[in-house]
Amino acid sequence: MSRVYNFGAGPAMLPLEVMEKAQQEFLDYRGMGASVIEISHRSKEFDAIINRTDELLIELAGIPDNYKILYVHGGAQMQFSAIPLNIINRQPDRKAAFVQTGAWSVKAAKEAGRYGTAIDLASSKDSNFNYIPDFDPATLTDDFSYLHITSNNTLFGTRWHEFPETGNVPLVADMTSEFMSRKLDVSKFGIIFAGLQKNLGPAGLAVVIIREDLLEHALPETPGLLTYKTYADQHSLANTNNTFAIYLMSLVMEWLKEQGGVAAMEERNEAKAKLIYDYIDSQDFYYGTAQAAHRSVMNVTFNMQKEDLLGDFVAQAEAAGLYALKGHRDVGGARASIYNAMPMAGCEALVAFMKEFAAKNG
Numbered sequence: 001m002s003r004v005y006n007f008g009a010g011p012a013m014l015p016l017e018v019m020e021k022a023q024q025e026f027l028d029y030r031g032m033g034a035s036v037i038e039i040s041h042r043s044k045e046f047d048a049i050i051n052r053t054d055e056l057l058i059e060l061a062g063i064p065d066n067y068k069i070l071y072v073h074g075g076a077q078m079q080f081s082a083i084p085l086n087i088i089n090r091q092p093d094r095k096a097a098f099v100q101t102g103a104w105s106v107k108a109a110k111e112a113g114r115y116g117t118a119i120d121l122a123s124s125k126d127s128n129f130n131y132i133p134d135f136d137p138a139t140l141t142d143d144f145s146y147l148h149i150t151s152n153n154t155l156f157g158t159r160w161h162e163f164p165e166t167g168n169v170p171l172v173a174d175m176t177s178e179f180m181s182r183k184l185d186v187s188k189f190g191i192i193f194a195g196l197q198k199n200l201g202p203a204g205l206a207v208v209i210i211r212e213d214l215l216e217h218a219l220p221e222t223p224g225l226l227t228y229k230t231y232a233d234q235h236s237l238a239n240t241n242n243t244f245a246i247y248l249m250s251l252v253m254e255w256l257k258e259q260g261g262v263a264a265m266e267e268r269n270e271a272k273a274k275l276i277y278d279y280i281d282s283q284d285f286y287y288g289t290a291q292a293a294h295r296s297v298m299n300v301t302f303n304m305q306k307e308d309l310l311g312d313f314v315a316q317a318e319a320a321g322l323y324a325l326k327g328h329r330d331v332g333g334a335r336a337s338i339y340n341a342m343p344m345a346g347c348e349a350l351v352a353f354m355k356e357f358a359a360k361n362g
């Protein structure tokens, strides 16, 4: 068996130990003679799996008692619809505020606009989203139902290093590409949500951490399976959920705990990103795409002065076992996604390859 270093943005690489454990348990889950994929979502075995996943999330992310953990169908983008359906009615004007930092917040605002008014408080579109713009806190008045941000911008390689103070307005954060990679004060957020496929497990499901008081505002026409209260009241099992995804997430969380938890992972992630950024800043064959003060720790975006060499760069990297380095088409260049599962050795291999490529083509 040979495995590459997978720099793809998502679905992304999972820890090898997790994949091996899932493989070992696949045919016969812990002596029961059946696979997790074959048993009822209401079985005692699955009940133990979902309870354990909750327990690990509460412990590792520090989730306070007045929050619920939901496992919601449809990945991250389904929450772009579910969030306004569930909370835009919190205030009578049905207004939602956005800070536009990339394609994902733009899409989320478009969905919110179906159910109310989406208002941009700030945007970095003018420079192809290569930084996180400031907004004037006075513009976030209490008549907004919520403020939506994308905490880490997967395509553009920026992130919110500090989160905004939002007073009485709940802060909603799309953390799909960084949840569980950095320490957080969950109590500052109304809703945190993340599609699983970047840092947590397979695609198709999102984990939603929601403050309890926000469960009470759903628009009456909200479909039952997009109503967060339905999930909260029925432990995400109103219908057959993606049990295998929840199981894999529980294994990823066990792995994260063994690694020392989120604080240890954050340190490791910062060291990984620093290695690549320091190299990029030390020479002039390559340059970083995002403004240095706003750089992501999860998605390192860069390009080369001789842009016509990009195709060769990506192809030769792949031949050397460094997979999926092509950047998103909206940004161009290259992107190294280095989520929790990417070891330091993968980042070292990337920098060694970049040096070699620059020496040959400089």
Ligand SMILES: *Cc1c(COP(=O)(O)O)cnc(C)c1O
Pocket (backbone or CB within 6 Å): 010, 074, 075, 076, 077, 078, 104, 150, 152, 153, 154, 174, 175, 176, 177, 195, 196, 198, 203, 204
């Ligand atoms: C990948 C990603 C999404 C889209 O996730 P889906 O599960 O495909 O809907 C949304 N937001 C962010 C920040 C992402 O990185």
